[in-house]
Amino acid sequence: MSKSKTKKARRELKRDGARKIAAHHKKTAKASATPTHASKPPTKKQKMASQPLPTQASQKHDVPFGEYDHVLLVGEGDFSFARSLVLTHGCANVTATSYDSESEVRAKYPAFDSIHAQLTDLTPPVPIHHDIDATKLSTYKQLRCTRGDDDEAQDGWDTIAFVFPHTGGLSTDVNRQVRANQALLVEFFKSCLETSSPKQRLQILATQPRRGHPSPLRPRSQFLRMGGRIIVTLFEGEPYTLWNVRDLARHVGLKVVESWKFDASQYPGYGHVRTLGTIEGGGAWKGEDRDARVYVFEKVPLVPDSDEEEELEKLSGGKRERPGGGRKEREKKGSKRARQGSDSED
Template identity: 65%
Template sequence: MSKSKTKRAHRELKRDKARKLAANQRKALVAAKPSSKPSSAPPAKKQKLNPTSTTATPANQPARTHIQASQKHDVPFGVYDNILLVGEGDFSFTRSLAVEHGCANVTGTSFDTLEEVQQKYPSFGDIEEELGTLTPPVPLHYGVDATRLGSYKVLRGGDGEGGEGWDTIAFMFPHTGGLSTDVNRQVRANQALLVGFFKACLDVSDKKDKHRPKMGEKEERERKDAAPKKHRVPFLKPGGKAIVTLFEGEPYTLWNVRDLARHAGLKVLESFKFVWEDYPGYRHVRTLGAIEGGGGWKGEDRAARMYVFEKVGDESAARGQEKKKTKRVREDSDSESEEV
């Protein structure tokens, strides 16, 4: 076929395609025209779309607010952080961090004695057994006052007296219990509890030197006055976090947790909605213990908020702590590679 004939054939194909396209467009316009016959049915109402969702919400169902992935906050507990939990009930939060999130250095404490925990919370037995079978077992301590943390030798230094302090200390839903029916007295009691907790986080204890010879009272006093800073171990590391989680609404908003933390010497870092689903297996329990029949409400059904406070300290000390933490992570990674 010659070149002229080839060009002519191409032009004819293009014209055929253009005719077919025009015919299809005319058919679409005819189909889109409204019918000339009157309709007795009322026009359909437009459905309002949920601004946070791409689907319409039926009129007989309540609108739901969908949390976008970009708005969801990360869990503020690092896998390699030294984490201390105070005021635990049945230790289900301790279990969630250790088992579900794989936090390797979690220590759980309760204000109640072991006997009281066993009596108050029927769920504790299974949790204690599971935490005890982990390698290494998760340390649990009883009879620990959250306002006097530095007075417990086993908690000093973060992982014993040889440690360098805690990375994170968390108090989940602190409450003094039903001490009074008077709201103002309850508010003051819980504020005192929070202030004591914040001050305990900022406590600094002496690191004992086992090789130091015994001294007289005068020499001991002079040694303490002249002791270098390296012998002073902070309970919470510089740059460490103190975390408090509270229910939203009154009376909890009356506690003014942010102001209490500021006055104690902590920096308000952030606060965000507490998402119960982020901590599988965690169940809120009351300070007074489990109520027969389950009680009138569950904590998981209520909105809550997590407050994160930071200890402001020497920047060089904070950098040193971060280097040690990075080194520990690398060593753990190397050991895992060798095992594989």
């Protein structure tokens, strides 16, 4: 058998395995939800009474997580969202992370012990990582998403989700809170795209094919695959609308795809928890009851600015001059014209 056929066969086996895992997760969730005692089948009247009112398509959006998507969850609290994706929606390739250490999570969220047991008792267990900074995601080797014998271009997460990001109560000043959370989101986006520094951007641009300039370098593995999505969920109303999440995403080079109202009922078993931890006695505040919105952004090829174009020309050894020249060339021409003007005046 040829090498290409062997790789194809391995990919098919891996896909079959993912389907079996998803089916197992669904079966487990269904078994836990099925009552043990036998009951009489409902009558026709009971069926009609129990049927919900029809919902308009525009009012309800599909869950944006596929069964076979490779999903990375960032900033989990008690990991109940991860549990819902795995057990209810049969997502077979979920990795979940928290900013807090494991001991901090156990202290802040009493429900975590049972959730942790549910996720780690699955076959295979759901990977859980603690002490993960959302602004440095791509620096963690244990979070690289590889797909075995699949083509290298396919490496990288399909979806990275940050559900209700927040820096916590750093300040009572609204403006400071807004700026802190905007900085959190920008650095999170950049880390997903691996563009946290100018050097990183240039490295990506150098391996990214350009019009008339096919890259001579081998495509690098990606943290988030090209066309992959970043999902952010935020509460509606101020101060969250002041974060301008769409503009932040556009600024770092993401494409704004769509947004819709977050429906907590689509995630059975999920419970919103505070960054500071569970309030003793429960408290009157429930995040699931508040209006919230889901925002979807897509990774697209980077667009180089004028300085980056110059650097890319140097790296590729090209001597082609762009119309108008680069910034340095324009500055040089401007200085020359200024000197000529001074000479004529004298």
